[in-house]
Amino acid sequence: MSDESVREATGTEAGYNPEAVEAKWQARWAERGTNQPDLDRAERPFYNLMMFPYPSAEGLHVGNMFAFTGSDVFGRFQRLRGHSVFEPIGFDAFGIHSENFALKVGMHPAELIPRNIANFRRQLARIGGMFDWRHELSTTDPRYYKWTQWLFLQLFKAGKAYKKAAAVNWCPTCKTVLANEQVIAGRCERCGTPVEQRTLEQWFFRITEYAERLLANLDNPALMDWSDTTATAQRNWLGRSEGAEIDFAADTGDVIRVYTTRPDTIFGATFMVLAPEHPLVDSLTTPEQRAEIDAYRATVAARDLVSRKVGERDKTGVFTGGYARNPATGEMIPIWIADYVLMEYGTGAIMAVPAHDERDLEFAHKFGLKVVPVIDDEGRLIDSRPFSGLPADEGKTAIIRWLEEQGAGTGVVRFRLHDWCISRQRYWGPPIPIIYCEEHGAVPVPEDQLPVLLPALDDFRPDDSGVSPLARHEEWYYAPCPICGRRGRRETDVSDTFLDSAWYFLRYPSTEFDDRPFDAERTRRWLPVAAYIGGNEHAVLHLLYARFITMVLHDLGMVDFDEPFRKFRAHGLIVKDGAKMSKSRGNVVVPDEYISKWGADTFRLYLMFLGPFQEGGDFRDEGISGPRRFLEKVWTLVNESVAQDAHGEIRRPVLVKWHQTKQRVTEGMESLHYNVAIAALMELVNALRDENCYERRIVEELVIMLAPFVPHFAEECWERLGHDTSVFDARWPEWDPGLTVTDQIEVAVQVGGKTRSRVRVDRDADEAAVLAVVHADETTRRFIGGKDIRKVIYVPGRLVNIVV
RNA sequence: GCCCGGGUGGCGAAAUCGGUAGACGCAUGGGACUUAAAAUCCCUUGGGGGCAACCCCGUGCGGGUUCGAAUCCCGCCCCGGGUACCA
Numbered sequence: 109m110s111d112e113s114v115r116e117a118t119g120t121e122a123g124y125n126p127e128a129v130e131a132k133w134q135a136r137w138a139e140r141g142t143n144q145p146d147l148d149r150a151e152r153p154f155y156n157l158m159m160f161p162y163p164s165a166e167g168l169h170v171g172n173m174f175a176f177t178g179s180d181v182f183g184r185f186q187r188l189r190g191h192s193v194f195e196p197i198g199f200d201a202f203g204i205h206s207e208n209f210a211l212k213v214g215m216h217p218a219e220l221i222p223r224n225i226a227n228f229r230r231q232l233a234r235i236g237g238m239f240d241w242r243h244e245l246s247t248t249d250p251r252y253y254k255w256t257q258w259l260f261l262q263l264f265k266a267g268k269a270y271k272k273a274a275a276v277n278w279c280p281t282c283k284t285v286l287a288n289e290q291v292i293a294g295r296c297e298r299c300g301t302p303v304e305q306r307t308l309e310q311w312f313f314r315i316t317e318y319a320e321r322l323l324a325n326l327d328n329p330a331l332m333d334w335s336d337t338t339a340t341a342q343r344n345w346l347g348r349s350e351g352a353e354i355d356f357a358a359d360t361g362d363v364i365r366v367y368t369t370r371p372d373t374i375f376g377a378t379f380m381v382l383a384p385e386h387p388l389v390d391s392l393t394t395p396e397q398r399a400e401i402d403a404y405r406a407t408v409a410a411r412d413l414v415s416r417k418v419g420e421r422d423k424t425g426v427f428t429g430g431y432a433r434n435p436a437t438g439e440m441i442p443i444w445i446a447d448y449v450l451m452e453y454g455t456g457a458i459m460a461v462p463a464h465d466e467r468d469l470e471f472a473h474k475f476g477l478k479v480v481p482v483i484d485d486e487g488r489l490i491d492s493r494p495f496s497g498l499p500a501d502e503g504k505t506a507i508i509r510w511l512e513e514q515g516a517g518t519g520v521v522r523f524r525l526h527d528w529c530i531s532r533q534r535y536w537g538p539p540i541p542i543i544y545c546e547e548h549g550a551v552p553v554p555e556d557q558l559p560v561l562l563p564a565l566d567d568f569r570p571d572d573s574g575v576s577p578l579a580r581h582e583e584w585y586y587a588p589c590p591i592c593g594r595r596g597r598r599e600t601d602v603s604d605t606f607l608d609s610a611w612y613f614l615r616y617p618s619t620e621f622d623d624r625p626f627d628a629e630r631t632r633r634w635l636p637v638a639a640y641i642g643g644n645e646h647a648v649l650h651l652l653y654a655r656f657i658t659m660v661l662h663d664l665g666m667v668d669f670d671e672p673f674r675k676f677r678a679h680g681l682i683v684k685d686g687a688k689m690s691k692s693r694g695n696v697v698v699p700d701e702y703i704s705k706w707g708a709d710t711f712r713l714y715l716m717f718l719g720p721f722q723e724g725g726d727f728r729d730e731g732i733s734g735p736r737r738f739l740e741k742v743w744t745l746v747n748e749s750v751a752q753d754a755h756g757e758i759r760r761p762v763l764v765k766w767h768q769t770k771q772r773v774t775e776g777m778e779s780l781h782y783n784v785a786i787a788a789l790m791e792l793v794n795a796l797r798d799e800n801c802y803e804r805r806i807v808e809e810l811v812i813m814l815a816p817f818v819p820h821f822a823e824e825c826w827e828r829l830g831h832d833t834s835v836f837d838a839r840w841p842e843w844d845p846g847l848t849v850t851d852q853i854e855v856a857v858q859v860g861g862k863t864r865s866r867v868r869v870d871r872d873a874d875e876a877a878v879l880a881v882v883h884a885d886e887t888t889r890r891f892i893g894g895k896d897i898r899k900v901i902y903v904p905g906r907l908v909n910i911v912v
Numbered sequence: 913g914c915c916c917g918g919g920u921g922g923c924g925a926a927a928u929c930g931g932u933a934g935a936c937g938c939a940u941g942g943g944a945c946u947u948a949a950a951a952u953c954c955c956u957u958g959g960g961g962g963c964a965a966c967c968c969c970g971u972g973c974g975g976g977u978u979c980g981a982a983u984c985c986c987g988c989c990c991c992g993g994g995u996a997c998c999a
Contacts, residue, residue, distance in 0.1 A: 336916085337916060337917065337993095337994095340915075340916060341915085341916075341994070341995095343915095344914095344915060344916085344994085344995075345994095345995090347998070349998080349999090351999085366999080367998095367999070368999060369998090369999065370999080381999090423997090446997095447997085448997045448999095449997085449999075450997075450998075450999090452998090453997095453998045453999075454998070454999060457999095458999050459999085460999085461999090465999070466913090466997095467997055467999075468999080522998085524998060644916095644917095644993080644994085645993090645994090647994085648994090680917095681992085681993085683992095686923090686924095688992090717924090717925095717936085717937070718924060718925085718937090719924070719925070720925085723917080723918080725924065725925085726923085726924055726925095727924095728923075728924065728938075730923085730938055730939065731923090731924065731937070731938055731939095732938095733937095733938075734936085734937045734938060735937080737937095738936095738937085740952095783924095783925075783926085783936085783937095784925095784926070784927095784935090784936085786936080786937090787925090787926075787935065787936035787937075788935090788936080789936095790935095790936055790937075791935075791936065794936090854932080855932090856931080856932040857932095858931085858932085858979080858980070860979075860980090861978090861979055861980040862980085863931095863932050866932070898979085899979065900979090901931090901979055901980080903931055906931055906932080907931055907932065907980090909931080909979055909980060910979085911980090
C-alpha cells in the first residue's frame with residue numbers, strides 16, 4: 109500500500125476509520141519493535157505485570173479485557189514517563205479447568221490448549237496491548253514446566269517439601285484432592301459437589317513456616333504497596349491468633365492440653381471438650397460411659413469431614429465419665445467429647461467457657477452444664493481471684509504469665525494457615541519429579557534429567573483409585589532409581605496449577621534461556637515486579653503462594669528480594685446492565701463483537717471510562733457512543749490543527765484549563781482513577797472547541813495523554829501532527845502549578861452555613877480584601893438582614909461563612 | 913455470624929485532610945441544518961414552588977458533633993464479594 113492510500117484508508121479530515129488505523133499501527137509496532145524493551149541494557153526498567161489468563165475455549169471475556177487494558181494503560185503511562193516497560197503475557201494452561209473441559213468435549217487437552225492459545229493471542233493482539241511477544245510463555249510447555257519441576261526439587265532438597273498421609277478434601281466428581289483454598293463452604297469450587305474426606309499420601313510445602321514473615325511484610329510499605337482489600341484478605345487467611353496452651357490434669361493421671369485464645373476466661377471454664385478422635389479419649393473414658401462413647405465415635409467417623417463442618421449446627425456430644433482439674437479454680441470439671449471440636453485445629457481439645465463462647469454456651473444449655481460468667485459489662489474480669497477487676501486484655505497477659513509460673517501453660521501464637529498440599533491425582537499438570545525405590549525411598553529425579561515429560565495418554569480420565577491416570581502408563585511408570593539403578597516407580601501425582609503460577613513472573617524476562625529458570629542479571633534488573641494488577645479472587649491463593657515461593661528462593665540465595673510484587677492493585681468487576689454476566693442470563697459481553705463494531709481504541713476507552721478501575725463498573729451498550737464521539741472530536745481537532753498550523757497566543761482561560769488538565773490527568777493515572785482522567789481530557793476538548801482553539805502545543809499534549817487509552821488512535825494523530833517516531837517515545841507533559849489557577853476566583857458566601865451568594869475576587873486577595881467584597885455584596889446583606897454577626901469563617905480561596 | 917467493599921439525578925458516575933453536591937458521559941425534551949432521515953451543532957434536564965429575582969427540600973434510614981457533614985461519630989437497613997463449629 110502506498111503512503112497515499114494508507115492515508116486515505118486510515119481516514120481523512122472527514123472521518124476516522126478505526127479498523128484501518130489499528131491494523132496499520134499494529135503492523136508498524138511489530139516492524140519497529142516498539143514494544144520490545146532492551147532487557148539487558150534498559151536503564152529505567154519497569155516490569156508491568158498482569159495476571160496471565162487461563163486459555164479457555166470461550167476466548168477472552170470482557171472481564172479479562174478490562175483487567176488487561178487497565179494494566180496496559182498503566183504500563184503505557186510509565187513508558188511515557190521515560191521508563192523501559194516490559195509487559196509480558198502468557199498462558200496458565202495446565203490444570204483441572206483445561207482437563208475437565210477437554211473431558212467434556214471429548215478432546216485431548218494437548219490438542220485443545222494450543223488452539224485456545226492461538227485464539228487468545230489473536231484477541232490480545234487485537235486489543236492493542238503493549239505486549240512483548242518474544243517472551244510469551246505457556247505453563248504447559250516442557251521448556252517451562254521443566255523449571256516448575258526444578259522448583260519442586262529445590263524445595264524438596266531444602267526440606268520444604270514433604271510427604272505425609274493426610275486427611276484431604278476429596279471431590280468425588282472431579283476425582284481429585286483439593287486444597288483447602290479450593291473448598292468453598294464445603295463444596296468443590298469448580299463443580300459444587302460436596303467434598304469428602306479421604307486419607308492419601310500427599311506432597312506438602314511448608315508454607316506455615318513462613319506464616320509470620322508473610323504476615324509481617326504486609327505491614328512493611330517499603331516492600332509492599334498493595335490494595336488494602338488484598339492485604340486484609342491475606343491477613344485473615346493467615347489467621348494469626350495469640351493465645352495459650354494450658355494443661356489440665358485429669359483424674360486418670362492424663363494431661364490434657366488445650367489451646368485457647370481467651371486464657372483470660374479460664375476461671376469460667378466449667379467443662380472440657382475433646383475431639384472424638386483425640387488420642388486420650390480411650391484412657392479418659394470410664395467403663396460405664398464406654399459403650400456410649402464408642403457409639404458416638406463410630407457415628408462421627410462414619411461421617412465425612414465436610415458434613416461435620418458444614419452440616420447442621422446442632423450440638424451433639426457424650427460425657428466420658430472423666431474429670432480434670434481446672435488449674436485456675438482447682439475445681440474438677442467434666443470431660444466431654446463432641447464433633448464441634450476439630451482434631452486439626454489447636455490441640456484437638458478445648459476448655460469450654462460457656463459464658464463467653466457461643467458454641468460452648470449452646471453445648472452447656474443442651475447438656476445442662478454449669479455457666480459461670482467471669483467478665484462484666486465493662487469488660488473487666490470478675491470472680492477471677494487476684495485477677496478480678498483487670499480489663500480482659502490485661503487479664504489475658506497476667507493470666508498467661510501466672511500459668512507459665514505455675515508450669516501449667518504457655519503463651520503461644522497460632523495460624524489458621526495450613527501447609528500447602530500440592531499433589532493432584534490428575535493428568536494435566538507437571539509430573540512431580542520423584543522416583544520411588546524400594547531401597548532408597550523417595551529419590552529426586554536428577555536435575556539434568558528434567559523435564560519429566562508428561563506422557564501422551566489417550567485415556568487421561570481420572571478414576572476412583574485415588575491414583576493419577578499416569579499410573580496406568582506402564583512404560584512411563586517404571587523408571588530406574590537414580591541412586592541404584594534398580595527398577596523404581598515414578599511419582600504419579602502432578603503438581604497443583606498454583607505452583608505453575610507461583611513463579612511465572614520470574615520466568616518471563618528469561619524465556620530464551622534453556623539452561624536456567626531465570627537469569628541472574630535479568631532478574632536483578634527487572635524484579636521485583638514494579639506493578640502487578642489482577643483480580644482479588646487471587647488475593648489469598650496465587651498471591652500468597654507466589655510470595656512464599658519467592659521467600660524460599662530468597663532464602664536459598666537465588667533471588668535477592670523476598671517480596672515479588674512491589675505494587676499490587678486489584679481491579680473491580682464488570683457487570684452488564686446492573687447484573688452479573690452469565691450465560692444463563694444471556695448478558696455476556698463478547699469483546700470481539702464490540703471491537704469489530706467500534707474498534708479496539710473506543711472499546712478500551714469505554715472500559716476505562718465506565719467506572720473507577722479498582723471498583724469496576726456497569727457495561728451498557730448505549731454508553732460506548734460517548735467515548736467514540738469524543739475521539740471523533742479529537743480527530744477533527746488534530747486535523748484542523750495541522751491544517752491551520754495553529755501557533756500563537758493562548759487565552760488565559762484555555763491556558764489554565766490546559767494546565768489543570770495535565771495535573772488532573774497525571775493524578776488520575778497515578779492513582780488508577782482512569783475514569784476521572786478521561787473526564788478531564790473530555791473537558792479540555794470541550795474547552796478547546798468552545799474557544800475555537802487549535803493550538804499545536806496543546807493538541808500534541810492532548811494526544812500524548814490520550815495515548816495510554818487509545819494507542820493506535822494516538823499514534824495516527826501523532827503522525828499526522830508531523831512526527832516520524834512513536835508517540836510512546838514522547839514525554840508525558842509537565843504542568844506549571846502557577847497556571848492551574850485563574851486570575852479571578854469565585855468565593856462562596858454562606859450565611860449560617862447555607863450558601864447564599866458568590867463573589868468574584870482576585871486570586872491572591874487576602875482575607876480583608878475578600879471580606880470587603882463580601883460585605884459590599886447585595887445578596888449577602890439581604891440575608892444578614894439586621895442581625896448581629898457573631899463570627900466570620902474564611903476558608904482561603906473557597907468560601908466565607910457568616911454566622912449570625 | 914464474622915471480615916472487606918459499596919449505597920449520590922432517569923442511568924454510569926464526580927466531589928471524601930468536613931468547605932459552592934451532581935464534573936464527565938449516556939439517555940431525555942426542545943431548537944438549528946435537511947425535501948426527509950441519519951450524522952452534526954445549540955439549549956434544557958435532582959425534586960417541589962414562583963411571572964420573576966429567587967425560595968424550600970435533597971447524597972440508604974434514625975440520631976449526634978460542627979459555623980458548616982455525601983465526607984466524622986453512634987445505632988440501624990439494603991446490595992456485592994470473601995469466609996465460617998479455627999476454640
